[in-house]
Amino acid sequence: xxxxxxxKFVTLLSLLGTLLVNNSCAPGGQGAVNLFSVEQDxxxxxxxxxxxxxxxxxxxxxxPAKYPRAYQILQNITNKILNSGAIEHRNDFEWKLHIIHDDxxxxxxxxxxxxxxxxxxxxxxxxxxxxxxxxxxxxxAHADRxxxxxxxTKQYGLQVVLGAAMGQNPGMxxxxxxxxxxxxxxxxxxxxxxxxADAMSVQYLAKTDYNCAGTAGFFEKMMAQGGQQxxxxxxxxxxxxxxxxxxxxxxxxxxxxxxPIANQNNYQELKRSLP
Numbered sequence: 001x002x003x004x005x006x007x008k009f010v011t012l013l014s015l016l017g018t019l020l021v022n023n024s025c026a027p028g029g030q031g032a033v034n035l036f037s038v039e040q041d042x043x044x045x046x047x048x049x050x051x052x053x054x055x056x057x058x059x060x061x062x063x064p065a066k067y068p069r070a071y072q073i074l075q076n077i078t079n080k081i082l083n084s085g086a087i088e089h090r091n092d093f094e095w096k097l098h099i100i101h102d103d104x105x106x107x108x109x110x111x112x113x114x115x116x117x118x119x120x121x122x123x124x125x126x127x128x129x130x131x132x133x134x135x136x137x138x139x140x141a142h143a144d145r146x147x148x149x150x151x152x153t154k155q156y157g158l159q160v161v162l163g164a165a166m167g168q169n170p171g172m173x174x175x176x177x178x179x180x181x182x183x184x185x186x187x188x189x190x191x192x193x194x195x196x197a198d199a200m201s202v203q204y205l206a207k208t209d210y211n212c213a214g215t216a217g218f219f220e221k222m223m224a225q226g227g228q229q230x231x232x233x234x235x236x237x238x239x240x241x242x243x244x245x246x247x248x249x250x251x252x253x254x255x256x257x258x259x260p261i262a263n264q265n266n267y268q269e270l271k272r273s274l275p
Contacts, residue, residue: 032192036149038092044149045093045113052098052117059117062099062275070099070273073266077129078116081137084207086200089114089144099123101275108135110143120274126218129267130205130260134214137201145200147193198243199250206256213251213258216244 052059064071078097082090093114100119108118118136126132142148189197198215205212219240251258 032150033153034146034150035153036146038089038146041143041146041149042093042113045111045115045143048111049096049113049115060101062101062120067099067273067275070270071097073270073273074099074118074123076266077133078136078140080208080210081133081140081204084204086204086207087140087144089146093143095140099274108139110139112143112146112148114140114143116140123274124271125221126267127221128211128214128217128260128264129270130211130214131217131221132214132267133205133208133210134201134216135218137204138197138215140204141197141200142189142193145193145196147189147197150193151189194243195246198247202247202250202254202256206251206254209261211258211260212254212256213247214260216247217260219244219247 053061062070075097078095081087082095095114095116097116098118100117102119103121103124105119105121106125108116108122110116116136116139118132122135123132126135201215202212205214211217223240223244248258
C-alpha cells in the first residue's frame, strides 16, 4: 500500500470509529451507523418515486383528481402526524402521499425522503382511523429515522467510503442506485428498526387527538384472525404479541391517551370513497 493511501486508510478507520461511538444509540439499534446524507435519502426517494410511477402494473396509483375525497381524508390523517412537532425531517422531505389500488395487499410504506404509499387493501382491512394513523406513523418513522439508508450503510457503507477514500470503485453509488430501483431495497427492516418505529409511532400520535397506541389495533386484529397470512412487511418482524405489549408500555410511559377517538365517520367515508 502506498504511503498516501495508508494515511487515508488510517484516517478513515479513525472516522469510522468516531461514527460508531457517536451512533451507538442511533435509530436502528445499538451500533447502528448511517454514512449517507439526508440529501442522499431524498435522491433515493425520488428515484423510487419515479420507478413506481413508471410501473403502473405493479403499482396502480389512484389519480387524486378522480378520488379527491379519499386523498383529502387520508391527507388529513397524514398531516396530523407530520404536524405533531415530533418529525425531525418534517421540512427536509417532501412527504408526498399516494394511494395504491390493490385490495389484496395489507401494506403501506414510506420511502427514503418521505414518499408515502398506502394500499387500499390496508385501508379497507382496518376498522378505525386510529389504527391506520398508527400504521402510517410507524411507516413515517422508518423514513424520518432514516432506517433504509442505515440498512444500506450496513450493506454498502464501508465499501463506499473506503472506495471514495482510496480512489477506487468510482461507480459504486451508481451501482447502489441501480440495485435500489425496482426492488425497494432497504424497505425491509430488522427487529431493532421495527421496535424503534413502533415506539416513534406512539410518540407521534401522543401529540395528536388519536389513540397513541393505534398501531396495536392492527396487530390485535391480525392475532384475532389467527391463521390469516400476514403481509410481507411483517414476515420478519418481532411477534405480534410482544409488539402489542411494547406499544402499550410506551403509551403508559408517555402518559398519553390509549382509547380510540369517538368519531369514526371520516374513516368510514374514506372506505366508501375508494374504488
